[in-house]
Amino acid sequence: MKVKVAVNGYGTIGKRVADAVNLQKDMEVVGVTKTKPDFEAKLAVKKGYKLYVAIPERIELFEKAEVKVEGTIDDLLEKVDVVVDCSPNKVGAENKPKYEKAGVKAIFQGGEKSHVAEVSFNALANYDDARGKNFVRVVSCNTTGLARFISVVKSVADVKKVRATMIRRVVDPKEDKKGLVNGIMPDPVRLPSHHAEDVKTVLPDVNIVTTAFKVPTTLMHVHGISIELDGKLEDIVAALEDEPRIMLISEEDGFTSTAKIIEYARELRMRYDIFENVVWRESLAIHEGELFAVQAIHQEAIVVPENVDAIRAMFELADKEESMKLTNESLGIKK
Amino acid sequence: MKVKVAVNGYGTIGKRVADAVNLQKDMEVVGVTKTKPDFEAKLAVKKGYKLYVAIPERIELFEKAEVKVEGTIDDLLEKVDVVVDCSPNKVGAENKPKYEKAGVKAIFQGGEKSHVAEVSFNALANYDDARGKNFVRVVSCNTTGLARFISVVKSVADVKKVRATMIRRVVDPKEDKKGLVNGIMPDPVRLPSHHAEDVKTVLPDVNIVTTAFKVPTTLMHVHGISIELDGKLEDIVAALEDEPRIMLISEEDGFTSTAKIIEYARELRMRYDIFENVVWRESLAIHEGELFAVQAIHQEAIVVPENVDAIRAMFELADKEESMKLTNESLGIKK
Amino acid sequence: MKVKVAVNGYGTIGKRVADAVNLQKDMEVVGVTKTKPDFEAKLAVKKGYKLYVAIPERIELFEKAEVKVEGTIDDLLEKVDVVVDCSPNKVGAENKPKYEKAGVKAIFQGGEKSHVAEVSFNALANYDDARGKNFVRVVSCNTTGLARFISVVKSVADVKKVRATMIRRVVDPKEDKKGLVNGIMPDPVRLPSHHAEDVKTVLPDVNIVTTAFKVPTTLMHVHGISIELDGKLEDIVAALEDEPRIMLISEEDGFTSTAKIIEYARELRMRYDIFENVVWRESLAIHEGELFAVQAIHQEAIVVPENVDAIRAMFELADKEESMKLTNESLGIKK
Amino acid sequence: MKVKVAVNGYGTIGKRVADAVNLQKDMEVVGVTKTKPDFEAKLAVKKGYKLYVAIPERIELFEKAEVKVEGTIDDLLEKVDVVVDCSPNKVGAENKPKYEKAGVKAIFQGGEKSHVAEVSFNALANYDDARGKNFVRVVSCNTTGLARFISVVKSVADVKKVRATMIRRVVDPKEDKKGLVNGIMPDPVRLPSHHAEDVKTVLPDVNIVTTAFKVPTTLMHVHGISIELDGKLEDIVAALEDEPRIMLISEEDGFTSTAKIIEYARELRMRYDIFENVVWRESLAIHEGELFAVQAIHQEAIVVPENVDAIRAMFELADKEESMKLTNESLGIKK
Ligand SMILES: NC(=O)c1ccc[n+]([C@@H]2O[C@H](COP(=O)([O-])OP(=O)(O)OC[C@H]3O[C@@H](n4cnc5c(N)ncnc54)[C@H](O)[C@@H]3O)[C@@H](O)[C@H]2O)c1
Ligand SMILES: NC(=O)c1ccc[n+]([C@@H]2O[C@H](COP(=O)([O-])OP(=O)(O)OC[C@H]3O[C@@H](n4cnc5c(N)ncnc54)[C@H](O)[C@@H]3O)[C@@H](O)[C@H]2O)c1
Ligand SMILES: NC(=O)c1ccc[n+]([C@@H]2O[C@H](COP(=O)([O-])OP(=O)(O)OC[C@H]3O[C@@H](n4cnc5c(N)ncnc54)[C@H](O)[C@@H]3O)[C@@H](O)[C@H]2O)c1
Ligand SMILES: NC(=O)c1ccc[n+]([C@@H]2O[C@H](COP(=O)([O-])OP(=O)(O)OC[C@H]3O[C@@H](n4cnc5c(N)ncnc54)[C@H](O)[C@@H]3O)[C@@H](O)[C@H]2O)c1
Known part of the structure; x- marks a missing residue:
C-alpha cells in the first residue's frame, strides 16, 4: 500500500515535490491544489495530476477558464494520508486547522515558524526525530x-x-x-x-x-x-x-x-x-x-528530497539510510 | 545512409544543434569540438559525443585534464559530409578555408557576415534557396x-x-x-x-x-x-x-x-x-x-530547428514541408 | 508677492519640485509633507523646509522619532495658494477633496487619471491651456x-x-x-x-x-x-x-x-x-x-520644470516663453 | 607654496581626486590626463582643468575631436611635484619608470601590486609610514x-x-x-x-x-x-x-x-x-x-580623502590629525 499524498500549493516547491513523490514506489500523489487557473494549473493537469482548488470560493474561476478540477482541498484531504503544504510563507499555519480536522498528517515548509510542527526536519541532520510524527516542518x-x-x-x-x-x-x-x-x-x-x-x-x-x-x-x-x-x-x-x-x-x-x-x-x-x-x-x-x-x-530544488524523506520518516516506511538511498536513486542524486 | 555531421564549437548553439541532429533519422553527429577541456567538454563526452580539439595546439590541455579526445578538427573533417560551424562571431569565416580544403559542406551561424555563405537561410522564409548548396548561413x-x-x-x-x-x-x-x-x-x-x-x-x-x-x-x-x-x-x-x-x-x-x-x-x-x-x-x-x-x-534555442532543416536542404533529403515536419516531430515542436 | 506653494508628498518627485520652486523668484515653498519620519523627512528639515504630516494620524510617529513637524497637511493648506500633489499613483485623486475644501489650486502628477484635473499639461505642448486653471495635471x-x-x-x-x-x-x-x-x-x-x-x-x-x-x-x-x-x-x-x-x-x-x-x-x-x-x-x-x-x-527629473511652469500658467504669472525661460535659467537648463 | 599635483588618468578615481586636491589650500592640480577625447575629457576642460594626453601617440585624436590639450603626460610631469596615478589596474606599474625619470613623487591606487610603492597607505591606519616617501600606494x-x-x-x-x-x-x-x-x-x-x-x-x-x-x-x-x-x-x-x-x-x-x-x-x-x-x-x-x-x-569615493592625506604625508605638510582634519573639512566629512 502506497502512502497517499496531497500537495497543497502547486507552486515553486509544490510542483517539484509532486514530481518527486510520484517517482517513489512507496507513495503516490493523489491530487494537487492551485488557487488560480494559470499556466501552472494547466501544466499540472497536462502532467496528469488531479487538480483541486485550494481556496474553495475560487472554483468558479477554474470553471470559467475551462480548467478541469476534481473538487476543493477539503475533498482532497479526505482521500489522503498526508498533505505536503507548499503554500506561501505563513499560509501553512493558517491551513493547519484544516489538516487537523481532516485527521491527516502534514508537512510544512521553511516559510513557517518552527512551532507549526512537532519537529523541524533535515534528513542528514535529524531523520529519526520525525519518525512517527504527525506534523513536521522541512527547514528552509x-x-x-x-x-x-x-x-x-x-x-x-x-x-x-x-x-x-x-x-x-x-x-x-x-x-x-x-x-x-x-x-x-x-x-x-x-x-x-x-x-x-x-x-x-x-x-x-x-x-x-x-x-x-x-x-x-x-x-x-x-x-x-x-x-x-x-x-x-x-x-x-x-x-x-x-x-x-x-x-x-x-x-x-x-x-x-x-x-x-x-x-x-x-x-x-x-x-x-x-x-x-x-x-x-x-x-x-x-x-x-x-x-x-x-x-x-539551488533554492527551488534543494528541499525536495527532504520532503520525500520526511514522508518516509513520518510513516516509518524506512530508516534514514534506506530512505535517503531510495530518494537519491529516484531523483538521480548520485556520485 | 545518414548524413555525417560535425559540430565545430560545442557551445551554446553547438550543443543544441548536436542534440537536435542526433534526434534525426537521416543524419548523425560524428563528432563535436571544443577549445578547452571545461565542463561543457566533459558533458559532451558524458553524453556520448566523440570529442575533437578545435584548435589543434591545445590538445595537450585536454590530455592534462584527462578528457578523452579523438583527434583534432582536421581529423574530424575527414569523416563527415557537413560541418555545422558554431564557433564565436567572426570565427566561422576564419574556419571556412579548412572546410573548403577538406571538401565538406558547411553551415555557418548568424554571427558571420552573410557573404561567408552562398545563401542565408530560414526554413519558413526560403528553404528552397539552400537546396544543394555547399555553404549556407542560418540567420541570427x-x-x-x-x-x-x-x-x-x-x-x-x-x-x-x-x-x-x-x-x-x-x-x-x-x-x-x-x-x-x-x-x-x-x-x-x-x-x-x-x-x-x-x-x-x-x-x-x-x-x-x-x-x-x-x-x-x-x-x-x-x-x-x-x-x-x-x-x-x-x-x-x-x-x-x-x-x-x-x-x-x-x-x-x-x-x-x-x-x-x-x-x-x-x-x-x-x-x-x-x-x-x-x-x-x-x-x-x-x-x-x-x-x-x-x-x-529564446535566443539559445530558436535557430536549432533551422540548422537541421538547412542540412536537409543542402543534401536535398526532403522538401520544405517534409523537413520541417520531421524536425518539428523530433524536437517536440507541435500544436 | 510670491505664490505660496505646498508640496504634498516629499518623495522622488516632491523633493525635486520643492527645490525647483524654491529657486524661483515668483514663488516659494511654504511647507512639504511626509507620511513617515524617515531619512527623506529628516533631509527635508535639514534643508530648511517646514515639515507637515500628510496623514494626520501619524503625527505621533514623528514625535517619537523626534522629527520636528509644524502640523498636518490641513494646517499647511491654510497657508498656501497652490498645492503640488506628489503623492503615489492614484492617491492624488483621493487627496483632491481636501484641496477643494481648503479652496487651493492643485497640481497633480502623471500617476493620476487625466480627469482628476481640468487640463493635462506640458509646457512646450500646451502651456496656454492651463492659464488660470485651478486643477492641472502634469503628464507622466x-x-x-x-x-x-x-x-x-x-x-x-x-x-x-x-x-x-x-x-x-x-x-x-x-x-x-x-x-x-x-x-x-x-x-x-x-x-x-x-x-x-x-x-x-x-x-x-x-x-x-x-x-x-x-x-x-x-x-x-x-x-x-x-x-x-x-x-x-x-x-x-x-x-x-x-x-x-x-x-x-x-x-x-x-x-x-x-x-x-x-x-x-x-x-x-x-x-x-x-x-x-x-x-x-x-x-x-x-x-x-x-x-x-x-x-x-530621466524619469525622476524630467517633469520638474513642467511643474514650475504649470504654477506660472495657473496664476498667469508669465506667458509660455517667459515662464520657460525663467524655469530654465533657474535650473541650469541651457544650451 | 602649494604642492603641484598631476592626475594621470582622469577616470572614476582620477576625477574625484582632482576635485578633492583642488579644494585643498596647500596643493593644486596642475593638469590631468586622458587617453581619449570623450565626454570625461570634455568635462575636465569645462571644469577648468588643463588637459594632457596620457598616451602621446593619441594627441591627434584630441585634435580631430577639437578638444584642447596642453601637451602630453611628459610635458605635465615637468611641471609637478607629485603625480597621482589613477590609471587602470596594472597600468600604474607600467607608468612608474616615467615618474622616476621625471623625478617626481607618485601615488598609486589599489589596483597595483603593493611592491609598486615603498609603502601602502591608509590615513587612519598608518599615516606616518608615508611621511617623506616618494612612492606610496593608497590601498583599494x-x-x-x-x-x-x-x-x-x-x-x-x-x-x-x-x-x-x-x-x-x-x-x-x-x-x-x-x-x-x-x-x-x-x-x-x-x-x-x-x-x-x-x-x-x-x-x-x-x-x-x-x-x-x-x-x-x-x-x-x-x-x-x-x-x-x-x-x-x-x-x-x-x-x-x-x-x-x-x-x-x-x-x-x-x-x-x-x-x-x-x-x-x-x-x-x-x-x-x-x-x-x-x-x-x-x-x-x-x-x-x-x-x-x-x-x-562607496567604491568610487572612499579612497579620495586618503589620496589627499597621502600627499600631505609624502611632503610632510601636516601630521595625521591635522591632515585628516583639513581633508575632512574641505570635503564636507563631518559629524
Ligand atoms: N521558493 C523557494 O526558494 C523556497 C525554498 C525553500 C522553501 N520555500 C518555502 O516553500 C513554501 C512555498 O514557497 P514557494 O516558493 O513554492 O511559493 P510559490 O508562491 O511559488 O507557491 C505557493 C503556492 O501556494 C498556492 N497558495 C496560495 N495560497 C494558498 C492557500 N491558502 N492554500 C494553499 N495554497 C495556496 C499558490 O497558488 C502557489 O501555487 C514557503 O513556505 C517557502 O518559504 C521556498
Ligand atoms: N547565443 C546565442 O544567443 C546565439 C543565437 C543565434 C546565433 N548565435 C551565433 O552562433 C554562433 C555561436 O555562438 P554561441 O553563443 O554558441 O557561442 P559560445 O561562445 O557559446 O560557443 C562557441 C564555441 O566555439 C568554440 N570555439 C572557439 N574558438 C573556436 C574555433 N576557432 N573553432 C571552433 N570552435 C571554436 C568555443 O569553445 C565555444 O564552445 C555565433 O555565430 C553566434 O552569433 C548565437
Ligand atoms: N518616480 C517617477 O519616475 C515619476 C515620474 C513622473 C511622475 N511620477 C508621478 O509622481 C507621483 C509621485 O511619484 P513618486 O515617484 O514621487 O513617488 P514616491 O513614492 O517617491 O513619493 C510619494 C510620496 O508621497 C507620500 N505619500 C504617501 N501617501 C500620501 C498621502 N496620502 N498624501 C500625501 N503624501 C503621501 C509618500 O510618503 C512619499 O513621500 C506619482 O503620481 C507618479 O506617477 C513619478
Ligand atoms: N573604481 C573603483 O571602484 C576603484 C576604487 C578604488 C581604487 N580603484 C583603483 O583606481 C585605479 C583607477 O581605477 P578607475 O576605476 O578610476 O578606472 P577608470 O577606468 O575609471 O579610469 C582610468 C583612467 O585611466 C586612463 N588611462 C588608461 N590608460 C592609461 C595610461 N596608460 N596612462 C594613464 N592613464 C591611462 C583612462 O583613460 C581612464 O580615464 C585602479 O588602480 C583601480 O583599481 C578603483
Whole structure:
C-alpha cells in the first residue's frame, strides 16, 4: 500500500515535490491544489495530476477558464494520508486547522515558524526525530544547505563553531513583481541573523552564528562558511565526496559563478533542478584551525528530497539510510 | 545512409544543434569540438559525443585534464559530409578555408557576415534557396524570429511595411564576464539598424525597418512588431495558430513577462529550450491598417530547428514541408 | 508677492519640485509633507523646509522619532495658494477633496487619471491651456518626453504619424522591494498601449501609436521613436539644437548607454537630475519619409520644470516663453 | 607654496581626486590626463582643468575631436611635484619608470601590486609610514573600508581576530560592457582570499581572514565583519560615532539597502560621493565575544580623502590629525 499524498500549493516547491513523490514506489500523489487557473494549473493537469482548488470560493474561476478540477482541498484531504503544504510563507499555519480536522498528517515548509510542527526536519541532520510524527516542518533552503554541510563535516571532525554568511538570491526566477534591481540588502540588518536559530532546530548542539544579505539575482544562494574545528581537510573532503547530497565542483572546469553551475544543471535535469549542495572544491581549506568553504544552493530544488524523506520518516516506511538511498536513486542524486 | 555531421564549437548553439541532429533519422553527429577541456567538454563526452580539439595546439590541455579526445578538427573533417560551424562571431569565416580544403559542406551561424555563405537561410522564409548548396548561413536568433513571423503573416496578408523594435538580452545566461548591469543601450545608436538588411537576406522583398536595444537580462529577446498590411486579424491569428514554430501564449494564463515564459519552458524541455517564436495573443491587434504584435525569442534555442532543416536542404533529403515536419516531430515542436 | 506653494508628498518627485520652486523668484515653498519620519523627512528639515504630516494620524510617529513637524497637511493648506500633489499613483485623486475644501489650486502628477484635473499639461505642448486653471495635471515622465520631442518636430515639420516604443526602467533607484530582476515585461501586453492617449491629452491633434516594455534597470527610460512627416532633417536637428529642454549627445563622445549619460549627469547637477530629453544625435535620420530618433528620459527629473511652469500658467504669472525661460535659467537648463 | 599635483588618468578615481586636491589650500592640480577625447575629457576642460594626453601617440585624436590639450603626460610631469596615478589596474606599474625619470613623487591606487610603492597607505591606519616617501600606494576601496573600521575598533578594544566577507559591486555605474548580469561569483574561489594580505600592508599586526564575492550591482560594496575582541560595545559605538570617516546610519530611518544609502547621498554631495564608511547602527552587536558589523562602501569615493592625506604625508605638510582634519573639512566629512 502506497502512502497517499496531497500537495497543497502547486507552486515553486509544490510542483517539484509532486514530481518527486510520484517517482517513489512507496507513495503516490493523489491530487494537487492551485488557487488560480494559470499556466501552472494547466501544466499540472497536462502532467496528469488531479487538480483541486485550494481556496474553495475560487472554483468558479477554474470553471470559467475551462480548467478541469476534481473538487476543493477539503475533498482532497479526505482521500489522503498526508498533505505536503507548499503554500506561501505563513499560509501553512493558517491551513493547519484544516489538516487537523481532516485527521491527516502534514508537512510544512521553511516559510513557517518552527512551532507549526512537532519537529523541524533535515534528513542528514535529524531523520529519526520525525519518525512517527504527525506534523513536521522541512527547514528552509538556506537552513537545509547549512544543515547538510555541517552534518557531513561533523561526521568526521569535531565542530566547535560555525560562522556562515548567506548571500541570497532576492527572488525566484519566475517572479516579476518583486525584487531588488540594483543594490545589496542586509537582511536582517540586526546581527547575528535568526538563521542560526533555524539551523539549531535540526542541529541543536551546533554553535553557529549567521549573517545574511539579499542581492539582485534569481538563480541560487551562495554561502560563505567557516568552521572552527578539530579535524583533517582530507577527511572532510572525503566525507563530502562520499555524500550524494553534496556535489563537488571545480573552478578549473569553468565553474566560475552560479551562472555556470546553472548552465551545467540545464543539461542534467528537467527545470535544471539541483537537489545537492554545490561545493567549490578549491574553496575548501583549513586555515588557523578553521575550515573554509563556499557552496551554492539551488533554492527551488534543494528541499525536495527532504520532503520525500520526511514522508518516509513520518510513516516509518524506512530508516534514514534506506530512505535517503531510495530518494537519491529516484531523483538521480548520485556520485 | 545518414548524413555525417560535425559540430565545430560545442557551445551554446553547438550543443543544441548536436542534440537536435542526433534526434534525426537521416543524419548523425560524428563528432563535436571544443577549445578547452571545461565542463561543457566533459558533458559532451558524458553524453556520448566523440570529442575533437578545435584548435589543434591545445590538445595537450585536454590530455592534462584527462578528457578523452579523438583527434583534432582536421581529423574530424575527414569523416563527415557537413560541418555545422558554431564557433564565436567572426570565427566561422576564419574556419571556412579548412572546410573548403577538406571538401565538406558547411553551415555557418548568424554571427558571420552573410557573404561567408552562398545563401542565408530560414526554413519558413526560403528553404528552397539552400537546396544543394555547399555553404549556407542560418540567420541570427533575432532575424530568425522576425523572418518566421513575417513569413506566416505574408502567407495570409499583403505585407506593405514592417517596423520592428528588438529589445535584446545583453548576454546568454552562462556568461559571467560581460554585460550591462544597470542601463539601456541603443545598439546600434545609428538608425535604422542593420537588422533589417539581415531579414532581407532571407525575405528580399519585404520592406522592413528596425531598431534595437540591449537590456540587462539573460533569458530572451522581445520584439515589438508593427506591420502595415492588407489582411484580416482572424486570418493572421489562424495562420499563427497553425504554424508549429509559433507558440501563442496568453497574459490571462499568467504569462506577464519572459520570466514566466521560461518558468513554463522549464517544465517542457531540457535546458528550457524554446524552439518556437512565443507570441502574446493579447498583443495581436490591427489598428489603422497596422498589425501589432509582441513576441519573445529564446535566443539559445530558436535557430536549432533551422540548422537541421538547412542540412536537409543542402543534401536535398526532403522538401520544405517534409523537413520541417520531421524536425518539428523530433524536437517536440507541435500544436 | 510670491505664490505660496505646498508640496504634498516629499518623495522622488516632491523633493525635486520643492527645490525647483524654491529657486524661483515668483514663488516659494511654504511647507512639504511626509507620511513617515524617515531619512527623506529628516533631509527635508535639514534643508530648511517646514515639515507637515500628510496623514494626520501619524503625527505621533514623528514625535517619537523626534522629527520636528509644524502640523498636518490641513494646517499647511491654510497657508498656501497652490498645492503640488506628489503623492503615489492614484492617491492624488483621493487627496483632491481636501484641496477643494481648503479652496487651493492643485497640481497633480502623471500617476493620476487625466480627469482628476481640468487640463493635462506640458509646457512646450500646451502651456496656454492651463492659464488660470485651478486643477492641472502634469503628464507622466514618458508622456512629457514624447510631448516635448513631438512639439519640437511639429514646429518645423508636418507630422503625419508618430510611432513610439518605450523601454521603461522598472523601478526608481531608491526602490528595493519591487522590480523585475531578470526578464522583459510587455506593459501593457494589449496593444497599442494607452500611452498614446496620454500624449493626446496635451497634443490632441497628433496621430500617435505606442508600445511599452519594462526592463530591469533603474536609471532612465529609453524611447525609440519614428515619425512619418514632411520635413527636412537639418531643420529638425536645428530645432532640437535650439530647444533648451532637449539635450543632444553623441555616441562619439562615449555616450553608449544610459549608464554613461548618468555618469555625465553626476558631474553636472545634484542628484544627477536631467531635466532635458536626452537625444542621441547619431540616431536622428530620415528614412523613407520617416524620422528616426532615440531619446533617454530621466524619469525622476524630467517633469520638474513642467511643474514650475504649470504654477506660472495657473496664476498667469508669465506667458509660455517667459515662464520657460525663467524655469530654465533657474535650473541650469541651457544650451 | 602649494604642492603641484598631476592626475594621470582622469577616470572614476582620477576625477574625484582632482576635485578633492583642488579644494585643498596647500596643493593644486596642475593638469590631468586622458587617453581619449570623450565626454570625461570634455568635462575636465569645462571644469577648468588643463588637459594632457596620457598616451602621446593619441594627441591627434584630441585634435580631430577639437578638444584642447596642453601637451602630453611628459610635458605635465615637468611641471609637478607629485603625480597621482589613477590609471587602470596594472597600468600604474607600467607608468612608474616615467615618474622616476621625471623625478617626481607618485601615488598609486589599489589596483597595483603593493611592491609598486615603498609603502601602502591608509590615513587612519598608518599615516606616518608615508611621511617623506616618494612612492606610496593608497590601498583599494575594500581594503580602505576594512582598514578604517578595524583602526577605529582597535583604538578602544583589544582585537584578536577579524573575519570579513566582502560582497562586491561587480562594476562601477558607468561601465556598460563588463559585468555579471544574473549570478553570484566567488572571487576568488580559493580561500581565504588575498584581501586579508592587503589589509596587512597597512595594519601588519592584525590577524584577519577574508572571503569575497561579486554580485550584479553597481552602487556599493557591502562588508559583513566579525571581530573577536576584548572590549565593550558602547566604547566601540562611541569611537565610531566620533570618527568623521565613519557614518552611522539606521535601518529605522529607512536605510534598508545600498539603494537607499545612495538615494540619501544624492542629496548631500555632487556625484553622490560618500567618502565615509557607512555602518548600520543596528548591525553592531557583541555576541559570544565577537563584534558584528555591516558596512557599505562607496567604491568610487572612499579612497579620495586618503589620496589627499597621502600627499600631505609624502611632503610632510601636516601630521595625521591635522591632515585628516583639513581633508575632512574641505570635503564636507563631518559629524
Ligand atoms: N521558493 C523557494 O526558494 C523556497 C525554498 C525553500 C522553501 N520555500 C518555502 O516553500 C513554501 C512555498 O514557497 P514557494 O516558493 O513554492 O511559493 P510559490 O508562491 O511559488 O507557491 C505557493 C503556492 O501556494 C498556492 N497558495 C496560495 N495560497 C494558498 C492557500 N491558502 N492554500 C494553499 N495554497 C495556496 C499558490 O497558488 C502557489 O501555487 C514557503 O513556505 C517557502 O518559504 C521556498
Ligand atoms: N547565443 C546565442 O544567443 C546565439 C543565437 C543565434 C546565433 N548565435 C551565433 O552562433 C554562433 C555561436 O555562438 P554561441 O553563443 O554558441 O557561442 P559560445 O561562445 O557559446 O560557443 C562557441 C564555441 O566555439 C568554440 N570555439 C572557439 N574558438 C573556436 C574555433 N576557432 N573553432 C571552433 N570552435 C571554436 C568555443 O569553445 C565555444 O564552445 C555565433 O555565430 C553566434 O552569433 C548565437
Ligand atoms: N518616480 C517617477 O519616475 C515619476 C515620474 C513622473 C511622475 N511620477 C508621478 O509622481 C507621483 C509621485 O511619484 P513618486 O515617484 O514621487 O513617488 P514616491 O513614492 O517617491 O513619493 C510619494 C510620496 O508621497 C507620500 N505619500 C504617501 N501617501 C500620501 C498621502 N496620502 N498624501 C500625501 N503624501 C503621501 C509618500 O510618503 C512619499 O513621500 C506619482 O503620481 C507618479 O506617477 C513619478
Ligand atoms: N573604481 C573603483 O571602484 C576603484 C576604487 C578604488 C581604487 N580603484 C583603483 O583606481 C585605479 C583607477 O581605477 P578607475 O576605476 O578610476 O578606472 P577608470 O577606468 O575609471 O579610469 C582610468 C583612467 O585611466 C586612463 N588611462 C588608461 N590608460 C592609461 C595610461 N596608460 N596612462 C594613464 N592613464 C591611462 C583612462 O583613460 C581612464 O580615464 C585602479 O588602480 C583601480 O583599481 C578603483
